[in-house]
Amino acid sequence: MRPPFRRSVREHLEAIEDLLAPVLRDAGSEPSELVQALGRTLAHDLLAPRALPPWDNSQMDGYAVHTGDLGSGALRVVAPIAAGQAAAALVRGTAAPIMTGAPMPEGANTVIPVEAANPDRFPTVAEVADGFTVVLPDSSPVGNYVRARGSDIAEGALVLEAGTRLGPTALGIVAGLGLAEVQVQSRPRVLLLSTGDELVAPGGELGPGQIHDANTTLLHAALTGAGCQVAVAGVLDDSPEQFTTSLRAALMAGDRNYHLVLSSGGISKGAFDVVKAVLSTHGIDFGSVAMQPGGPQGSGTLALPGCSPVAFIALPGNPVSAYVSFEMFIRPVLAMALGLPERVLATATLTEDLDSVPGKLQVRRGSYAHGTVAPVGGASSHLLAALAASNAFILLDEETTTLPAGSRADIMIIGDGS
Template identity: 70%
Template sequence: MEAPFRRSVPEHREAIEEMLGVALRDLGVETIDLDGALRRRLAQDLVAPRALPPWDNSQMDGYAVHADDLGVIPLSVVETIAAGQAAHALERGTAAPIMTGAPMPAGANTVIPIEAAVPDRFPLESELAQGFTVVLGTGAAEGSYVRTRGSDIDEGAVALEAGTVMGPTALGIVAGLGIAQVQVIAKPRVLLLSTGDELVAPGTELAPGQIHDANTTLLRTALRAAGCQVDTVGVLDDSPATFTTSMREALNAAEHPYPLVISSGGISKGAFDVVKEVLANYGVAFGSVAMQPGGPQGAGMLSLPGCDPVTFMALPGNPVSAFVSFEMFIRPVLATALGLPARTVAIATLTEDMESMPGKMQVRRGTFTDGAFTPMGGASSHLLAALAASNAFILIDENTTHLDSGTRVNVLIIGDGA
């Protein structure tokens, strides 16, 4: 059993970054349809299988002509070229009405916009049969209003580099290249555990002394929003023997080893803190971080007999403490590994006086609006309503004990927690 650690927030963050960085280094690859690829990270360079555009086409509605035929002499108008159809070769001395996006006919190298033609309209079908002519003045250079083949991207060129996070524009070019599936970094599969005999599932009637389990839902959805697949096994018993058996069964039930297991609860100094009591014997170190809420923490490589070793993070059981711990230590590593946008730290004006405990970084809830931060809920770590109403955390360093209203402070923007 390792001695309890005592760390500052930066020290613990560094330790977790190193540990999780190894766990999330090789997540594997999966092939998915474009509909499921939003915000996923490409596993390899995406090479264009064809040029884009695939052929020369018209940039606007007008007349396709050969530039050398432009002048004051009327040109005979031939059959219209519409988008989505093949084009017949254009004979010299003629002009073909062409629609935006339609392929350029062989023999044509320029498009004259309809507004520049005399008359500035396309012929009716009856007029075309009678020999309609049009005058297209001089001055247009060869290639005017023509989108050339490959002007967007050449066949064989890298359209998107490995590691690109797929947003709407990236997915747009993939679809435009005719690609229906992409290879992306697989989502890490996380096993999430809650502990506590007092916890029951939402929707269950409460017996005396019981509360509903908020942590499983809170952390499961936070992990999913951070790009993970999450397995849960409900609330584990506070009996060391039963907890150990349930833990072993959960780990061995997985088709592949988990890169990460996260628990909440059972790591303080109470008489029934089963996570700490059991797992401290199998490679997980427990201790405290100079942060409130979220002081008790555990982390390490769990080597439970009969199971594959697995990276394990033990979070405190109070819901606010668990969520603050996730935001401060776990989500930043997931963001780096999976290409999520990092949380923003902004400078805000504090709207009221605040007191802070010496020796610990305070991570307090509140609202950030129009450059101002308003605290909510105080320091207590059980106040879920204040957490749900917040969109930011104020970060008060461990040496500060008082802040006046109007002070400029650092706030971590969490939005709705997604």
């Protein structure tokens, strides 16, 4: 058993990066239908399988003509070209009514808007049959109001780079290229568990000294929002023997091949801190990080007899500590690997005085708006209501013990926690 570590926030983040980054790089890829790919990460560079647009087409409603026929008087009007139709070649000396998006006929090289024609309308079918003519401007640039083939994307061009997070516009261009599915990074598979005989699942009846388990729901939502596929082992028993048996059973259930096991609780200095008591002899290092809340931490590669080695991160049990730890140490690594938007770091004007513990990064909850941030709740790590009412973390560094109202404070904008 190695002695407990004592790390700075930066040192612990680097340790988590070293643990998780190789695992996430090897997570593989899978095909996804476009409607299911929103928010997923593109696994490989996407090259255009065809040009877009695939043929020259009209940018507006007008007349398709050859520039050499302009200025020669009235032109006979031929059958119109609608979007979705093949276009017959244009006979010189004629003009073809063409609708927006319709393919340009061979022999035409410009489009004259209908409002620039005389008369400024399209003829009826009967009028075309009777020899309807139109007078157009004397000149027009070649290619005027023509969307050239490949003017959006050339065939074979790089459309999206690997690592792109697929939003509505990215998926729109994939669909426009005619692709029904896209290759995305596989979601990291995470086994989530909590510990503590005092915990009862939401909806259950509380016994003496018991509370409802908030961490499983909190961390499940955070992991899912960060692009993970989460399986829940539930609340494991505080008995070392039962904890070990339950953990082994969860790891071996089905063919999950987890990339990460994430626990909360049981890692401090209490007499019943089962995660630390059991796993410190199975490859997991425990210690403290200079951060409040979220000081107790554990991480490493779990080597439980009978199970495949797997990355394991142990978070403290208080809900605020667990969530702050996720945001500070786990989400940044997932963001880097999966192309998630990184949390925005900014400064804001503090609305009231704040005190901090020397030698630790103090992470306080706050409400940020219009360049100011108001602390929400106190420093205690059990204040779930304050966490739910926050959209930012106020970060007081290790050297700061007092920050008066009106000061500029460093903040991390977490929005709604997604």
